[in-house]
Amino acid sequence: MKTFAVILGGGVGARMESSIPKQFIPLNGKPIIMHTIENFNDFDPKMKIIVVLPHEHFQLWKDLCIEFNFGIEHQIIRGGKERFYSVKNSLEGIPEKSLVLIHDGVRPIISHQTIDRVRQRAIEKGNAIPYIDINESIRKVSAEKNKPVKRENYKIIQTPQAFKSEIIKAAYKNRYRKSFTDDASVFEADGGKVELVLGNLKNIKITRPIDLIIAESLMSITL
């Protein structure tokens, strides 16, 4: 099945205490998002790669591609005001009867095994969402009180979130809601039943300075 990887590079970098958009911050000497793209391309060089960026970063990205002699073919799509609109824009040009893997640009250490698991399951079931377990005690909090909850009943959700294209294109025809935090929630609001598959621990999301340190150490090991 023809596969598209949609790599979202939409962040503004506020939490990174950096003026560079976070997806362009160097990780082992190269912008984070280049590692992410290379990872998908290494997994399957036939995969079509779509990179979604805010329009104001188009020129910076082109300059970076030249500077780093970055040769992996990809399409650039203009991001929207919210993640929802960025994904919606990227889906427009994707044909039916294909598979779409939607991935955070700031998750460069995604394992090939995870990509393979989500792809296989989405071919079978129409969608697949990677998760990992929570390793510590958690509590539910509100303004008034807090209480312990069973950690086994909660999972951390990662990307890539994989869907058959006609299913996710249909879901993104619905109205935007503030409660949409990822593609799974958009799909679910359209009546879909989310299929969870195991992700991988190294597939961290780089949003804070500490994550960059962790990512550099994780990239140096095979585990």
Added chain:
Amino acid sequence: MKTFAVILGGGVGARMESSIPKQFIPLNGKPIIMHTIENFNDFDPKMKIIVVLPHEHFQLWKDLCIEFNFGIEHQIIRGGKERFYSVKNSLEGIPEKSLVLIHDGVRPIISHQTIDRVRQRAIEKGNAIPYIDINESIRKVSAEKNKPVKRENYKIIQTPQAFKSEIIKAAYKNRYRKSFTDDASVFEADGGKVELVLGNLKNIKITRPIDLIIAESLMSITL
């Protein structure tokens, strides 16, 4: 207020794929739990340190202290079959009108700011439990289904969990329940109201091989 740090070194190491109990695994060349003890001692050399270990590891620990020329004074207490009984044993010798900080031995990178925050708040309120935010989407799962939940409403709970001694000693007089995952849950079952205070991101719990890699990288930076 006289302060006791109870450092729990009770794990059996199953998840670390290692035959050494996880608290004794070397981190930057020295057993994890030694870093933890040093950290509390550096924060306040007057703090009384109690280390809880399974009886079968007493000799190993003594040998390690000699090998690493480990000179920080501490009391060794015999651990129980469950974390609950280990803490209960450690509380027996602690006098009333003091403060108890109960900490996982495998969290060596606790910041002095976090120790200070929990200590101050527990002096004011009787208890203090450190938390950090969750940075990714989370879902609640059951055998039948899964649904998204608001990540802002959930917090990851860390240690040290701090209590006035008479309060936590009273709570540990209650019967053991399987639902007790930490001291906050024991305290709460006794009618206590949990006070959350901010923990710190570097205060990770080392339970898997990947955590050890992350810990080594985090120890090398000040952030």
